[in-house]
Amino acid sequence: MTADLVARRYARALFAIGQGRGDAELEAYGKDLAAFTQVLEGNTELLKLFRNPIFSIEEKKAITGRILEALNPCPTIKNFCFLLADKKRLAWLPEIEAYYAVLLDQAKGVVRGELVTAVELPDARQEAVKKQLAAQLGKELVLNFSADAGILGGVVLKVGDKILDASLRAQLNAMKEQIKRGE
Structure with missing residues (x-):
């Protein structure tokens, strides 16, 4: 599976969850994803770490947990990030966030x-x-x-x-x- 296809699937899934909870949740998810992505793009070593198979899922989840502690996102985004860690997809978070933003723009016209x-x-x-x-x-x-x-x-x-x-x-x-x- 290509990164783009994976990113679209995860973004659509998160968007579907947000739609069920209302427009405010959709916006909150977008802001929280953007904040986490900004941290990753500001520190390229983190992206390299998340792509590196030498580091275990537990180590990646520990680092993700520290980042999430500092950002304090909504519980759904915390769970989403830990799911990405479990599925070895954390490195694709910037692409997921970008496609989520496209979906959000489409929904808002x-x-x-x-x-x-x-x-x-x-x-x-x-x-x-x-x-x-x-x-x-x-x-x-x-x-x-x-x-x-x-x-x-x-x-x-x-x-x-x-x-x-x-x-x-x-x-x-x-x-x-x-x-x-x-x-």
């Missing part, structure tokens, strides 16, 4: 995206663009803005799994290809 421009946009312009895109989508939009001088001009918009590349760089590359083909 939230779409995430990124808008790349050649120059930094002022805050007022960012808000205007965000409102216009949210109105077109008909959903709540969480949009990250970034600047990349390499696109030369225009924008590159990524929303969900769709990409709109209206950058000057992309247009110049298209013209270059047309010239090469003799069109």
Whole structure:
């Protein structure tokens, strides 16, 4: 089984448990998973330890218990993390958390995206663009803005799994290809 498939299965299972308990629980699970994942990503040695078969399940559970003590998550997340330790899946927690976040966004009707421009946009312009895109989508939009001088001009918009590349760089590359083909 690939890590992605495993992560999706565990995330869906935890999400199903949370759905049965209400929206507040779904949110709490997401926050607790994100906090644990942040600890793991902040200390790559922990991820290596959880992947290493030399360490026993009991040793991994002891370390997990110390982390959970510091984070103080809800009991369901504690049990979930210990289950992952028992099943030798703790190293996949970042992927599980990422897919859980996707499921949570879908349930709340939230779409995430990124808008790349050649120059930094002022805050007022960012808000205007965000409102216009949210109105077109008909959903709540969480949009990250970034600047990349390499696109030369225009924008590159990524929303969900769709990409709109209206950058000057992309247009110049298209013209270059047309010239090469003799069109």
